[in-house]
Amino acid sequence: MNETEKILLILDLDETLIHATEKKLEIEPNFQYAEYYVYKRPHLIEFLTEMSQYFKLAVWSSADDKYVKDVVELIKPTELELEFIWARSRCTTRRDYELDKYVREKRLKKVKKQGFRLEKSLIVDDSPEKTRDNFGNAIYVLPFEGNQNDNELISLSEFLKSIKDSDNVRRIEKRGWRNVKTAYNNV
Template sequence: MAEKLVVFDLDETLVHATTKKLTINEDFVFDHYYVYVRPYLNELLSQLVTSGFRIGIWSSAGEAYVEYLIKSIVPQEVPLELVWARGRCTRRYNSELDEYVYEKQLRKLKKRGFKLTDIWIVDDTPEKSRTNYGNAITIKEFKGDKNDRELQYLLVYLLTSKHCDNVRHIDKRSWRETILI
């Protein structure tokens, strides 16, 4: 069975970056952003690597921002298969929102030897993975809450789903509830 690749979004998935300081201490500052790291991030990444998962980061933010955040939040012992920024997204007009959305189209990973049946994409914004419906795990938006446990829940879900033949066949709409029962 092939190793599974988990592709994570950054903003509001792994971190919260804001120009307005919260009432808690930030983890670090980038440019004029106060950055708050989601609780259990190191544990999630380390355990996924130990369990044989491959990890990637794909953000719709700019290249310099993404590179700085990756250096600040990803432990050195966690190898990343890819670190992609806005330049790898596909810009699409969303008429319902009357704005452009930067989509993360997983088919671009096929050129790098990955199979869609072995990729999960974790994002707080469903419209950014609209074309990856069968691969997408929508996570609750992170706004800096230090009591957030979403990444703990996600780790349990990924570990229990690791041996499936095709991640696209798993219903992910109620992923959180399946592990909390």
């Protein structure tokens, strides 16, 4: 597969790839960052390594820029190259009247301005309100809060491999992704 044909897979950080908390859980953390105990989601390294074979990878979080950059460097395999690591400064703050709070949105038009086609971009997040303008590109995962029996990344890996060759990810129904057992070919 030509590198330019790979889909861009943008991954959220907190509650998607890791769980960071000021209150230590009953299990030992993978590491500490400032006042946070950080727990990697089970199967994280295998997931990142395998997905890097099929996708261009990036991380985009709404958390503090320094925190995101530092934590990503601590959790990713050293040989893994990411397209970008974006954080709060790349988000757009919007008032969500339904939730009665301000939300830091991840708007994919910013990714498009970097030369990535939206038809070949996916964003994985546990917070639908942060990607609501990108519904056709979003895959929503269950939040990770430290459960060491979590298998979400294994399930996600299987689904992503089934759509890795898609010409337009926006045409793929992703709401029931955990139940998809057949491969999509050039959807």
